[in-house]
Amino acid sequence: MWAVLIGAALIIGGLLFLLRPTLRRRPSDPHLTPQGGATLEPRRQGLRFLGLARNWPALAILAIGVLLLVFGSY
Numbered sequence: 001m002w003a004v005l006i007g008a009a010l011i012i013g014g015l016l017f018l019l020r021p022t023l024r025r026r027p028s029d030p031h032l033t034p035q036g037g038a039t040l041e042p043r044r045q046g047l048r049f050l051g052l053a054r055n056w057p058a059l060a061i062l063a064i065g066v067l068l069l070v071f072g073s074y
Contacts, residue, residue: 003072
């Protein structure tokens, strides 16, 4: 029972840790695109924020939580 509860808490904590940079960011200001329209999209984000090197602690917490949920019920 305790393993399942701790596993669920680790999964929620891992997700919050993974989303921490997004949750801390202030709301974006609209800016103009080169085509002339207004947008709220970041100017030059790219796919760097999805990198494994940057997110491995959160992914490790999530993996431990999943293992506790799977094997904690036995």
